[in-house]
Amino acid sequence: MRGKRAKQYRKLMHQYALTFGFREPYQVLVDAEIVQDAMRMKIDLATYLTNTLQGKVKPMITQCSMRHLYAAKDQSVISAAQAFERRRCGHHTLDEPLSTLDCVRSVLDPKDSKTNKHRYVVATQDQKVRAYLRQIPGVPLIYINRSVMIMEPMAGATEDVRDKAENDKFRAGLKTRPSATVAAAKRKRDDDGEGSSDGEGKEAGKETTVAQPKKKKTKGPKAPNPLSVKKPKRRPDEKAKQAPANKPKANRVPSEGTSEEQAKRKRKRKNKTRADGEAMEQAQIAQEA
Numbered sequence: 001m002r003g004k005r006a007k008q009y010r011k012l013m014h015q016y017a018l019t020f021g022f023r024e025p026y027q028v029l030v031d032a033e034i035v036q037d038a039m040r041m042k043i044d045l046a047t048y049l050t051n052t053l054q055g056k057v058k059p060m061i062t063q064c065s066m067r068h069l070y071a072a073k074d075q076s077v078i079s080a081a082q083a084f085e086r087r088r089c090g091h092h093t094l095d096e097p098l099s100t101l102d103c104v105r106s107v108l109d110p111k112d113s114k115t116n117k118h119r120y121v122v123a124t125q126d127q128k129v130r131a132y133l134r135q136i137p138g139v140p141l142i143y144i145n146r147s148v149m150i151m152e153p154m155a156g157a158t159e160d161v162r163d164k165a166e167n168d169k170f171r172a173g174l175k176t177r178p179s180a181t182v183a184a185a186k187r188k189r190d191d192d193g194e195g196s197s198d199g200e201g202k203e204a205g206k207e208t209t210v211a212q213p214k215k216k217k218t219k220g221p222k223a224p225n226p227l228s229v230k231k232p233k234r235r236p237d238e239k240a241k242q243a244p245a246n247k248p249k250a251n252r253v254p255s256e257g258t259s260e261e262q263a264k265r266k267r268k269r270k271n272k273t274r275a276d277g278e279a280m281e282q283a284q285i286a287q288e289a
Contacts, residue, residue, distance in 0.1 A: 009151050010054050013140070019162045020138035025056035026121050029087065029107065031100045032068040033125040034144060035061070039077045041147045046083075048149045049123065052142060057121075059084040062107060064097035101129050109136055114157075137161040 016022040028049050038045040049057045061084045069078050089107050091098050098106075108120050116138045123142040124130060133139045134155035141152040154162070 006051075006054065009052060012151065012154065013053055013055070015154070015162060016138065016140060019165055020116070020119060022119050022121075022140075025058040026053050027119065028053075028057050028059050028121045028123050028142070029104065030059055030061050030065070030084065031104070031124045031126065031129070032061075032065040032072075032081070033100070034123050035065075035069065035081050036072070036074070036077055037125055037144055039074075039080055041144070043144070043147060043149075045080070045123075048144075049142070052149045052151055053121065053140075059123075060087040060120075061085075062087045062089045062103050063092045064089055064103040065100065067092075067097035068100075100124065100126050101132060104129055105132065108133070108139070 013022065013026075030045065035045065037043075038048075046057065046059055049059060061081055063086065066078075066081060066086070069081050087107060089098075089103050091103060091106075097103070104122065104124070108116060108118070108122070114136050116136055119138070121140045121142065122129070122133055125143055130141050130143065130152070133141060134152075135157055137155075137157045138161065139155075139158070141155075143150060143152075
């Protein structure tokens, strides 16, 4: 089965489950003709039904359909049909079995109330049966076309019931919604009255309830981490420009004033050292005397 068709069938069965209460395992009512066609096309009917409905199935066949197969005297088809669950239609006492249309009608809608009470999925090759069952809401129909199992889309009667159910739910939601909002508003007013006894308290409560507008964060490119950024390499031109600035400065020629001052300082130091030496010698002589 192709993916697109499988998705459509899954959605279709989901709608049947929501509106009409279908659930697994699905009760699939098969007739004699579809069993014969499945054997002729070498199709495993139960497996194909499981893949089409995308869930567990319980194939069922009526007593009249089994009598039609016994009349055909095809043992392989009979043995394949005997593996299905037998649905008692109550027509086994008749001399001749009923047609597929009459038998399915008596099983699916015995009171002619246009309802699928037992939630049957009908798999049949008879076009008359499918045309009749389209008038009953909530009946999924399956047939085989060139060894491909196909499930029909929702019939008009089924779509009308589904739309009506959705509208009823929508209206019920609108009716219950205002009462809930009124009750919530009353509860809020009661809480405000208990919490604040005077007018100032109410005003303070109102101020606190007012939410301050949040500042929007500016989105944009952020600056890179300076530690992870590679330093730019210097060009040779820049190095040549910076080289003269780094050279040591030339020795300045001392002026005359500066040289004279230095000579005076030297003479003072020499005189001081001489005076100190003479004073020490005189002190030693005095001690010896």
